[in-house]
Amino acid sequence: MGKLATIARRAFLIGSAAVAGGVAFGVYKVKQVAPNPLLDDLPQGATALTPHVRIDGQGVTLITPRAEMGQGNHTTLAALVAEELDVAWDSIRVEHGPPGAAYYNRALVQHNVPFADLDHGNAAEAMRGALGVMAKLMPMQITGGSSSIEDLFDRMRIAGAAARFALVAAAAQKLGLPAAQLKTENGSVLAPDGRRLTYLELAPAAAAIDLPASPPLKPREQWRYLGKSMPRVDMVAKCTGTATFGIDVRLPDMVFATVRMNPAIGARLVSFDATAAKAMRGVLNVVDLRGGIAVIADNTWRAFQAAQAVQCNWAGPGYPASTTAMMDSIVASMSEENRDSRLRDDGSVDKSLAEGTRLEAEYRVPFLAHATMEPMNAVAFLHDGQLDIWAGVQNPTAARDQAAKIAGLDATKVRLHTTLMGGGFGRRLESDYVVQAVKLAVAMAGKPVKMTWRREEDMTLDFYRPAAVAHFRGTTAAKQVLALDVQVASPSVAESNLGRLGLPALGPDKLIIEGAFDQPYAIANYRATAYRTPAGRPVSYARSVGNSYNGFFIESFIDELAAQAGADPMNMRLALLSHEPSRKVLSAVAAKSGWGQQLAAGRGRGVAFHMCRGVPVAQVIEITTSKQGVKIDKVFVAVDVGTALDPRNIEAQQQSGVIFGLSAALYGEITFAKGAANQTNFDSYQVLRIQQAPQIVVEVLESGGTIRGVGETGVPPAAPALANAIFNATGKRIRELPLSKHIDFV
Amino acid sequence: MKLTVNGTSHEINVEPEMPLLWVLRDELDLPGTKFGCGIAQCGAYTVHVDGTAVRSCVTPVGSVSGVVTTIEGLGTPATLHAVQAAWVERQVAQCGYCQSGQIMSAAALLKTNPAPTDADIDEAMSGNLCRCGAYPRIRAAVHDAAKRIRGA
Numbered sequence: 001m002g003k004l005a006t007i008a009r010r011a012f013l014i015g016s017a018a019v020a021g022g023v024a025f026g027v028y029k030v031k032q033v034a035p036n037p038l039l040d041d042l043p044q045g046a047t048a049l050t051p052h053v054r055i056d057g058q059g060v061t062l063i064t065p066r067a068e069m070g071q072g073n074h075t076t077l078a079a080l081v082a083e084e085l086d087v088a089w090d091s092i093r094v095e096h097g098p099p100g101a102a103y104y105n106r107a108l109v110q111h112n113v114p115f116a117d118l119d120h121g122n123a124a125e126a127m128r129g130a131l132g133v134m135a136k137l138m139p140m141q142i143t144g145g146s147s148s149i150e151d152l153f154d155r156m157r158i159a160g161a162a163a164r165f166a167l168v169a170a171a172a173q174k175l176g177l178p179a180a181q182l183k184t185e186n187g188s189v190l191a192p193d194g195r196r197l198t199y200l201e202l203a204p205a206a207a208a209i210d211l212p213a214s215p216p217l218k219p220r221e222q223w224r225y226l227g228k229s230m231p232r233v234d235m236v237a238k239c240t241g242t243a244t245f246g247i248d249v250r251l252p253d254m255v256f257a258t259v260r261m262n263p264a265i266g267a268r269l270v271s272f273d274a275t276a277a278k279a280m281r282g283v284l285n286v287v288d289l290r291g292g293i294a295v296i297a298d299n300t301w302r303a304f305q306a307a308q309a310v311q312c313n314w315a316g317p318g319y320p321a322s323t324t325a326m327m328d329s330i331v332a333s334m335s336e337e338n339r340d341s342r343l344r345d346d347g348s349v350d351k352s353l354a355e356g357t358r359l360e361a362e363y364r365v366p367f368l369a370h371a372t373m374e375p376m377n378a379v380a381f382l383h384d385g386q387l388d389i390w391a392g393v394q395n396p397t398a399a400r401d402q403a404a405k406i407a408g409l410d411a412t413k414v415r416l417h418t419t420l421m422g423g424g425f426g427r428r429l430e431s432d433y434v435v436q437a438v439k440l441a442v443a444m445a446g447k448p449v450k451m452t453w454r455r456e457e458d459m460t461l462d463f464y465r466p467a468a469v470a471h472f473r474g475t476t477a478a479k480q481v482l483a484l485d486v487q488v489a490s491p492s493v494a495e496s497n498l499g500r501l502g503l504p505a506l507g508p509d510k511l512i513i514e515g516a517f518d519q520p521y522a523i524a525n526y527r528a529t530a531y532r533t534p535a536g537r538p539v540s541y542a543r544s545v546g547n548s549y550n551g552f553f554i555e556s557f558i559d560e561l562a563a564q565a566g567a568d569p570m571n572m573r574l575a576l577l578s579h580e581p582s583r584k585v586l587s588a589v590a591a592k593s594g595w596g597q598q599l600a601a602g603r604g605r606g607v608a609f610h611m612c613r614g615v616p617v618a619q620v621i622e623i624t625t626s627k628q629g630v631k632i633d634k635v636f637v638a639v640d641v642g643t644a645l646d647p648r649n650i651e652a653q654q655q656s657g658v659i660f661g662l663s664a665a666l667y668g669e670i671t672f673a674k675g676a677a678n679q680t681n682f683d684s685y686q687v688l689r690i691q692q693a694p695q696i697v698v699e700v701l702e703s704g705g706t707i708r709g710v711g712e713t714g715v716p717p718a719a720p721a722l723a724n725a726i727f728n729a730t731g732k733r734i735r736e737l738p739l740s741k742h743i744d745f746v
Numbered sequence: 747m748k749l750t751v752n753g754t755s756h757e758i759n760v761e762p763e764m765p766l767l768w769v770l771r772d773e774l775d776l777p778g779t780k781f782g783c784g785i786a787q788c789g790a791y792t793v794h795v796d797g798t799a800v801r802s803c804v805t806p807v808g809s810v811s812g813v814v815t816t817i818e819g820l821g822t823p824a825t826l827h828a829v830q831a832a833w834v835e836r837q838v839a840q841c842g843y844c845q846s847g848q849i850m851s852a853a854a855l856l857k858t859n860p861a862p863t864d865a866d867i868d869e870a871m872s873g874n875l876c877r878c879g880a881y882p883r884i885r886a887a888v889h890d891a892a893k894r895i896r897g898a
Contacts, residue, residue: 070878201811233838237844239833240826241778241817248777256772281761299760301768304784373877375789399878420859422780422843423877455783623758648837652883656840659879681877682787691868693881 002442034139037100038063041415047203049166049263050211051102052081052159052420054095054205061093062188065103066152067143068234068392069424070656071711072649075232076149079225079645084160084217087199088186091223094233095417100398101592104139106132106153107709110188114343114510116518117240117614143394144429144541146613146709149645153707154217161215170205171197179568220643229648230723234420240398242662246419249379249390255284256300257440258452260307263319263460264675267540269293271313286310287443294440300452317675319536326536326672330469333533334489334584338731340532341508344518347525349485356477358566360576361557365549365737369677369685370542375420375458376433376528380441381448386413386443388448391434392446398501401429404439411425425660426541429465429497434504456680463540464670464677466533470516470553476565481576486516486522488550488559495540508532511541515550516715519611520579521558537675538685543660544712547612552665552715552723552737555608559724560733563715569724570595570607581615581640582701584608588638588699593620603633604729612707615713616640621694621715621721625729629744632662632694632722641703650710653697657714658696663687665719666745667738692745749810751776752819762808765792766800768817769807778817778846782875789874792847792854793817799854801873817846820853829853832891840878848874852888860896862888 038048046056054061062081078094097103109131111117115124164184172179174197183190189197210630235245262269272293275285284304287294293310293430293484296305320326339608378391380403384516388409393399396418404411421428437451468490475482492509499505509532517528543549558576562569577583584611590596600603602625609618620636637654644650667686671678679685719737725745727733735743749756751774758773767782770776770793782790784803791803796812821827826834831850839845848871855862855870862870867888876884 074842168852226822229837231834232839234842235834235837235839236823236826237847238839239830239849240821240823241846242823243842245779245780247781250775250777299764299768300781301764303774371877373780373788373841373875415893421841423841425877452781455785455788580794652840655882656879659881660877663877681785682783683785685873687877688879688881689875690871690881692883693879694886696882 005699011733014289023655034100034102034104035176037098037102038515041098043067047207047721049203049206050159051097051100052156053085053163053407056387059091060087060199060594061095063095065097065100065141067418067421067424069143069392069393069421069428071653071707072455072564072646073148073234074234075230076649077152077232078154079230079585080156081160081268082150083223083225083290083672084157086184086186087124087163089230091187092233095423099141099345099400099596101139105142105147105151106135108142108145109135109140110149111145111613112510114341117611118520119516130681139397141395141397142429143424146428146615146711146713147411149409150430150707151708157217158215159251161217162211164213165197165212166206166209167202168495170202171302173205175681189741197452203309209277229646232649236489236732237618243420244390245374245422245559246379246390246421247374247377248449249419251379251381254450255298256301256303256450256452257294257296257445258303258307258437258454259292259294259457260288260312261461262312262314264314264321265461265722267291267317267675268315269312269314273311277309280306280309280465287435287440289439289674294436294447294451296440296444302452304454317537319675322673324673327467327469329536330467330533333531334471334487335531338489338531338533340512340525340530340655341510342529343510343513344526346523347482348526349525349527352483352525353475353485355566356475356482359474359476359560361407361472361560361735362554362734363470364470364474365552366668367467368664368668369459369670369679370425370427371459371645371687372421372425372427375455376427378434378453379448379450380437380439382407384446386415387438388415388417389434389438390417390419390439392428393423393431393434394426394428395431399434402435407442409685414480415562425543426545429541430500430531432493434732446709455682459680460677460683461539463496463547465542466493466539468549472553472560473558474557476561479565480538481523481561481565483634484526486554487531488516488551488553488554489533491533491536491539493539493541493545496535497541500501511546513546513550515547515610516554519554521576523576531697543614544715545715547610547712548664551608551610551612552719555610555717555720556723556735559606559727573607573609577609579616581701581705582611584703585616585638585640585701586618587619588617588701589636590648592638592697592699593622593636595620602729604725606721606724606726606728608721608724610716612713612716615708615710617665617713617717619721623722623725623729626746630726630744632692633745635694635696637699637714638699639710639713640703641710642703642705643707644700644702645707650700653710654698655696657712658718659688659693661715661718662722665737666740667724667740747808749807750813752815757806760807763806765804766793766805766807766810766814767791767802770802775817776818778847780843780863782844788844790844792874793848794850794854797854797857799851810872817850821847827853828894829891831887832861832894836883836887836890838880838883838887844874844876848876848884852891855888856892856895861892
């Protein structure tokens with residue numbers, strides 16, 4: 001326990017939760033194999049050889065433990081199993097698995113060690129190892145942090161190979177032949193004499209065979225699905241309106257509900273009057289949710305109308321309630337007592353800040369909404385002593401456990417069916433909407449309840465990406481950067497989220513400063529300090545988390561230093577990058593974009609580099625300026641994920657990241673009055689539309705290192721590349737997002 | 747009142763001011779048409795009335811006099827419409843939530859403009875938001891679909 005306590009003290013927030021979980025379970029459990037969650041609910045005649053392979057009369061179903069929210073992971077995770085299992089691509093079905101300990105996420109927890117992703121020193125690796133063990137014990141089944149592929153690259157191939165081993169062994173028994181003489185092909189085992197046994201007929205016998213823990217895996221040269229652009233398993237359904245998102249789940253006798261909560265999240269509902277609402281057509285019930293109300297009706301629109309007719313008297317929040325007060329508290333937290341971490345302190349920063357030419361700057365970013373296209377919703381059905389839930393969730397184990405608590409049931413009596421989701425971006429790591437639906441299911445026991453938020457609730461009851469402020473000091477001499485000192489203050493999303501999960505949050509929050517301390521720039525005097533703003537309005541994870549603002553901060557200021565030093569911003573970055581794959585992505589994007597070639601008058605280009613989740617990404621953005629404003633013409637992207645499992649999907653994710661990042665760069669901003677957001681829908685919270693979407697050219701590189709995830713990595717460089725392009729074209733340096741507060745866009 | 751959707755006539759008993767979207771989704775159990783904003787800002791709700799793209803989330807059902815086509819009536823997984831086929835070929839969808847509306851807007855555009863330019867596409871599709879940023883592939887797929895239709 002001594003060692004664990006030491007780790008707990010040193011571990012960062014998420015690590016501390018993992019360690020606490022590990023201590024509670026006892027280290028002896030580390031070596032135990034988690035039970036196969038599919039066996040709890042296996043239909044008659046079906047076989048589940050591993051937690052990732054179910055075989056029944058319909059064929060082979062591959063079970064993915066991570067949620068599909070657009071990132072394409074169901075396709076790539078299925079390809080990992082299918083590759084080793086040897087099944088035909090057009091024959092497979094893919095399902096999200098139930099919540100289960102076997103589906104723990106090791107990579108996500110390991111990402112939260114207080115070291116840079118490129119730090120492979122003894123201390124960093126030792127803590128990754130310890131936290132990897134703890135992850136297994138927690139267990140957090142989370143989809144997020146670009147972790148799915150890194151986490152499951154080996155595990156899901158092993159699942160496929162182990163299942164294939166058992167199927168071949170079963171065939172060997174039936175045929176009376178040694179397994180070594182048998183081959184597999186597209187879902188069948190073949191004997192040398194031409195006899196063929198399908199996996200379907202072999203599955204029951206295979207279920208009795210002990211699985212090997214580490215079966216041999218195919219070398220890359222033999223891959224037929226991996227490394228190729230596979231047709232997505234969800235594509236046809238999504239193009240024909242037949243894909244079922246949470247909001248589309250329909251059960252017999254279903255009723256429809258919505259909520260209206262205090263828009264100052266967490267503050268009370270003092271009183272309400274539902275007399276008028278109860279008299280409206282189709283209204284079945286009005287439920288006091290504490291902090292808000294819900295209306296249950298026979299149609300979602302009628303529930304919407306009635307909820308608006310309830311007179312609600314809201315209390316104010318106990319935290320700073322206006323944008324100004326919130327920003328002031330962030331700025332005020334840049335003091336010793338709120339110092340959270342100093343994860344980089346290379347050289348002699350104070351000394352070198354006194355030399356050369358000095359530059360100081362303050363940068364700011366606002367709160368941001370996730371604004372998934374599918375508003376929050378959940379279906380809950382309490383019946384026969386059990387609770388069924390259908391919802392799009394990124395943290396199913398947490399959602400299930402909170403639902404069980406609300407319903408007063410043991411977790412084994414809760415079945416959570418994770419649906420496809422119309423965007424996640426971190427929003428669906430929270431379980432608030434699931435908890436609400438469960439409360440309504442309890443109130444309407446025996447009837448399935450579908451609870452749907454209006455867009456107005458979705459936007460105003462969001463746990464936002466927090467605002468952040470950075471103070472920079474830097475010096476240059478002889479076209480070189482002498483010193484870089486970055487201080488970042490922001491509320492802690494990990495503290496806020498873990499608090500809602502009832503988990504401890506000990507130690508500093510690396511996420512505040514990620515993307516600012518860990519960049520592979522060989523600046524001799526480089527210091528990064530994080531300050532944790534005391535908790536205010538609840539906040540949470542959003543796509544690329546701290547990188548989403550630190551990328552803008554660092555890459556804008558590096559550009560400022562280059563300008564001050566009279567150096568080319570591309571060449572200066574290339575000279576500073578100490579990591580070869582990073583240099584390669586930057587060189588690739590320089591070549592592709594024709595960096596250095598003269599642009600026509602009124603045009604400009606900017607570059608940004610960022611390392612996020614161990615993935616180096618470089619972007620060059622070209623713009624045209626006119627009286628009407630800035631037009632974004634073209635974006636060049638180069639990215640290295642180690643090994644590219646599905647190049648076309650990686651391209652899609654980079655384009656997605658760029659446009660997501662540009663939406664925030666141009667327009668994204670939530671402001672507050674009395675604790676409530678002023679932006680309530682897409683008219684006041686603008687995102688990029690097609691006429692503003694630039695051409696995006698993506699080059700995928702493979703350094704062959706650790707395989708990494710790609711869902712977030714395109715986001716951080718977009719805003720600084722654009723701001724740097726604006727500086728290049730106009731000489732105007734914008735140090736605050738959204739940029740549209742300072743310049744017009746076409 | 748009567749409402750014809752995807753070739754089937756339905757007798758519905760709702761308030762005339764109920765938006766067409768909620769008649770489709772909750773009364774007729776056609777969930778392919780999505781709810782996104784409720785104020786005609788996102789396009790997820792796009793359907794056709796007599797072949798023209800309509801914002802079903804702000805269209806009172808009582809005002810609908812023509813025949814309604816939803817994504818379910820445009821094509822099926824077995825018999826894809828040319829626009830859907832182009833979408834699949836280009837692997838456009840990510841989360842996919844907005845795609846019913848994107849495809850309905852594109853299909854309506856191509857009925858009146860068989861060879862749209864990028865600017866035509868941007869104008870016709872500007873009411874359809876995609877938070878995943880599939881816009882580059884949407885643009886390419888509309889061009890592909892136009893070729894498919896012209897070649898057919």
